[in-house]
Structure formats: structure tokens, C-alpha cells
Amino acid sequence: MRDGRWRLCLAGAGHVGAGLLAMLRDREEDLLARYGVRLSVVGVAELGGAACDPTGLDLNDLISALAERKPLAGLPEVGRPGMAAVDLLRECEPDILCGATPVNLTDGQPGLGLAETALSMGAHVVLADKGPLALAFDRLAAASDLGAGWGLGGGRPALRFSATVAGALPVVNLGHRDLAGEEITRIEGVFNGTTQYVLRGMEDGAGFDEALADAQHRGIAEADPTLDIDGHDAAFKLLITANTVLGTGATVDDVTIGSIRSVTAEMIKEARGSGQRIVPLAVAERTADGHRLQVGPQALGEDHPLAKLHPDEMGVVFYAGRVRQLSAASLEPHPEPASAAMLRDVLDIVRTRTGGAQ
Numbered sequence: 604m605r606d607g608r609w610r611l612c613l614a615g616a617g618h619v620g621a622g623l624l625a626m627l628r629d630r631e632e633d634l635l636a637r638y639g640v641r642l643s644v645v646g647v648a649e650l651g652g653a654a655c656d657p658t659g660l661d662l663n664d665l666i667s668a669l670a671e672r673k674p675l676a677g678l679p680e681v682g683r684p685g686m687a688a689v690d691l692l693r694e695c696e697p698d699i700l701c702g703a704t705p706v707n708l709t710d711g712q713p714g715l716g717l718a719e720t721a722l723s724m725g726a727h728v729v730l731a732d733k734g735p736l737a738l739a740f741d742r743l744a745a746a747s748d749l750g751a752g753w754g755l756g757g758g759r760p761a762l763r764f765s766a767t768v769a770g771a772l773p774v775v776n777l778g779h780r781d782l783a784g785e786e787i788t789r790i791e792g793v794f795n796g797t798t799q800y801v802l803r804g805m806e807d808g809a810g811f812d813e814a815l816a817d818a819q820h821r822g823i824a825e826a827d828p829t830l831d832i833d834g835h836d837a838a839f840k841l842l843i844t845a846n847t848v849l850g851t852g853a854t855v856d857d858v859t860i861g862s863i864r865s866v867t868a869e870m871i872k873e874a875r876g877s878g879q880r881i882v883p884l885a886v887a888e889r890t891a892d893g894h895r896l897q898v899g900p901q902a903l904g905e906d907h908p909l910a911k912l913h914p915d916e917m918g919v920v921f922y923a924g925r926v927r928q929l930s931a932a933s934l935e936p937h938p939e940p941a942s943a944a945m946l947r948d949v950l951d952i953v954r955t956r957t958g959g960a961q
Contacts, residue, residue, distance in 0.1 A: 861899020
């Protein structure tokens with residue numbers, strides 16, 4: 604923090620990153636009045652270049668350029684054609700890196716390299732990109748405050764990533780912070796919006812292809828929905844949750860993954876006839892031998908919290924000792940909730956680092 608400002612660098616100016624910029628602009632006065640915090644964006648990187656100003660970029664200029672699909676590198680005076688995100692990071696030297704780069708579940712790049720570089724520089728990191736955490740959780744945790752033990756910090760930069768699991772739904776926060784001290788035995792979640800929407804569409808009479816096409820038309824599903832439909836997206840979100848909340852130390856090879864392609868109209872009709880609903884369920888639970896992680900379609904009773912979800916909702920249920928059961932749900936019809944989760948994490952870092960908590 605310099606001059607009373609927290610200096611932010613954003614990597615990735617897609618829907619989530621652009622949404623974060625809009626929230627920072629629209630809520631600037633409220634953030635100052637409610638939290639006493641000044642958040643200044645000093646750098647934004649996208650494919651092909653960047654924009655940088657150590658005194659703070661004009662958010663209106665950034666948002667207008669993105670809305671008009673103009674390259675940020677072309678902005679007068681602050682544009683940096685051809686500048687890579689890692690070079691922007693070194694030039695800006697921000698207090699917090701906000702990573703909203705495209706998800707890469709093969710090697711985690713460029714988000715992984717950016718996060719590691721930022722942490723090595725002493726900058727805090729907020730991620731919406733789940734690739735780095737899904738593939739290198741232990742490395743990132745060891746380089747951050749998470750590696751010093753719960754709530755300790757140890758002088759290390761903070762790592763926050765609640766946006767990586769189901770957008771605004773505070774899955775990681777609920778399990779890691781709000782159920783601290785409890786013995787969590789099982790976590791159930793609906794973590795993928797595409798599969799939830801498709802199954803509910805099939806329940807209303809649409810065929811699989813029709814329901815998927817509708818999800819793509821609404822922007823819920825990607826043009827190539829393979830990672831969603833075949834369970835991989837939910838598996839990586841479950842992996843992040845299990846490693847953070849349960850300390851499993853698991854990898855994606857430890858997750859049993861099933862696809863909703865196996866679900867037929869007859870199966871959905873039969874489930875409904877017996878008072879059940881098929882949901883795209885993600886489960887992490889403690890076993891006598893360690894942990895079990897599984898993702899795939901499963902029938903739940905109609906009274907189950909996850910069976911009651913709206914087609915655009917995602918949800919989670921924690922089972923613990925004295926708390927017994929804690930559930931939460933979030934409406935996620937567009938990327939804005941993920942942007943809100945990034946801002947939530949930024950404010951959490953500000954609160955803990957200025958309030959004395961480590």
C-alpha cells in the first residue's frame with residue numbers, strides 16, 4: 604500500500620476482469636465510505652498488450668475500450684503494445700495481483716506463472732482462474748500465507764481464490780473460515796452451471812442437445828462445452844475445495860469423474876416419479892482410508908437442498924460435527940458474481956493486512 608492506496612494489477616480483461624473494473628468504478632465512493640479503502644488499478648494486461656499508469660488508470664477509459672473491443676495497448680500515453688502480463692507485473696509492482704486469465708487445465712499458464720511471480724515479489728494474489736490452484740495448489744499455498752498455517756500468514760503475501768469455485772458462492776470461505784474448529788466429514792456441491800442448466804432443461808422436456816444449445820445461446824455454456832459436460836470443470840472445483848477445506852493434498856487423478864451424457868430422459872422421468880431429482884453432484888468426504896472425491900450425475904431426494912436449486916443456481920452443503928449441516932446457494936446466470944467474489948477477496952486482504960490480523 605502506498606499513499607493510502609492499494610495498487611491493483613489485473614491480468615485478463617474478459618468478462619470477469621471487465622466486471623471487476625466496472626465494480627471498482629461504480630462502487631469507488633461506497634468502498635471509501637464503508638471500508639475506508641482506496642483501490643487504484645495501475646495496470647491491466649490482455650492478449651497482445653497492456654495499459655499501465657503508476658498513478659492509476661482511468662477506469663472509464665478502460666471500460667469504454669473493452670466495450671468497444673479496442674485494444675488497451677492502443678490507449679494514448681498508457682498503452683503498452685506487446686507487453687506481456689509478467690512484464691506489466693514487474694513494471695507496476697502492485698500490492699495485489701488480480702488474476703482473471705483464461706482457464707488452462709493443462710499446465711495452468713499463464714495464470715500459474717503470474718501468481719508465482721507476484722507472490723515471489725511480495726504481492727498478494729486474488730485468483731478467478733482455477734487452473735493454477737487445480738494443478739499446483741501445494742506450491743502456491745507454500746509461497747503464501749496459507750503455507751504458514753491457518754490464520755498465521757507468517758509475513759507471507761496472501762492468496763485468495765473464492766471466485767474459482769462457483770462464482771459468488773463462498774464455498775472456500777464457508778469451509779475454511781466459517782466452519783473453523785469443526786470436523787467437516789462431507790461436502791456436497793453443484794459447482795457447474797452448464798450441467799445444472801442442461802439437466803433442468805431435460806427435466807422440462809428438452810432433449811440433451813436442445814438443452815445444451817439453449818445454454819450456449821444464453822452464454823451459460825462455452826462453444827466447446829466438453830470440460831463442463833464431462834465433469835472436469837466441477838472436478839477441478841471440487842479438488843480446490845477439498846485441498847483447502849479438508850487438506851486432502853489430492854490431485855485430479857484422485858477424483859472419480861462422470862459425465863451427464865449418460866443421463867437419459869427416461870432416467871430423469873423415473874427419478875421424478877420416485878420423488879427424486881438428478882443433479883450434477885460433486886462429493887468430497889472423509890473415509891477410513893483417507894478421502895473420496897467424486898463428480899457425476901446422481902439422484903437426490905426432492906427435499907435435499909441441492910435438489911431444490913434453480914436452473915441458474917449453484918450450491919453447497921457441508922456436513923460437520925456440532926453444526927451438522929450447513930447449506931448455501933447462489934444465483935449465477937452470468938459472470939458478474941465471479942467479479943464480485945474477486946472484489947470480496949481483495950477487501951478481505953485489505954481488512955486482514957491493515958487491521959493487524961495475519
